[in-house]
Amino acid sequence: MDDFMRRYIQDGQTSVANYLLDNFRAVGMxxxxxxxxxxxxxxxxxxVLMPDADKLAKKLGWNQxxxxxxxxxxxxxxxxxxxxxxxxxGQSQDAYDFRLLVEKLSQLSVQEKTVVAEAAKQAETTDRATVFGQIETEFGRPLSPLEMESINHWLDDDHYKPELIQLALKEAVLNQVYNLKYMDRILxxxxxxxxxxxxQVQRDKERQQPRRSAKPTTPGGEVPDVPIFKLTDN
Structure with a gap:
């Protein structure tokens, strides 16, 4: 084994957590x-619990x-x-302690979950407000407290997605039926x-659409004229 490999192995390795490398700026480092x-x-x-500052300076190319x-x-x-x-x-000695750094890193996960939860809550609030606003717009009037309670029930208890309620509203409007009972039956x-x-609703509608039956044709490929008779004619 040459001198380089011997020294390379003897010097060992320093383990640094990837989580720290990814998030050192987030903790103010x-x-x-x-x-x-x-x-x-x-x-x-x-x-070496208290490394010498002069040695650190030489390694980093800095001054003390x-x-x-x-x-x-x-x-x-x-x-x-x-x-x-x-x-x-049994001797007392000063040493650098990084428990505060680890604690700050551990808090990042909690903060990330809080941010995600708040974002989800904000998105839910926005979606809810959008649903209420669209129904009022299509109905052409403000919703009554009872109607608001029904919509909240769809969202909170039945767990219907806002997009599904909006689609049910579209179906109701297309059929010119402006009430929640009709939308509830659709849902x-x-x-x-x-x-x-x-x-999924769109795919189901596509499956339900009846296929157009092929019209009979003559041997020449032309559609024959079919006479129409009125049963009430004498």
């Missing part, structure tokens, strides 16, 4: 702070002042702390057929 963190992690994995500044920022931004620990020899009919989306 700068690129410089991330570089310092990686160098600190490298030394700490080797058992810049390293101290970044370390101070990391402490100030609650990305790390300096804690007193007891070594295996119930779709529910019995297990049609829960507008796409």
């Amino acid at each position: 700068t690129t410089d702070q991330l570089l310092v963190y990686i160098q600190l992690r490298r030394e700490m994995d080797r058992g 002042q810049r390293v101290y500044q970044v370390l101070h920022e990391m402490i100030e931004n609650k990305l790390m702390t300096i804690e007193s620990v007891t070594t295996s020899q 119930l009919n779709w529910e019995k057929k297990n049609l829960t989306t507008a796409v």
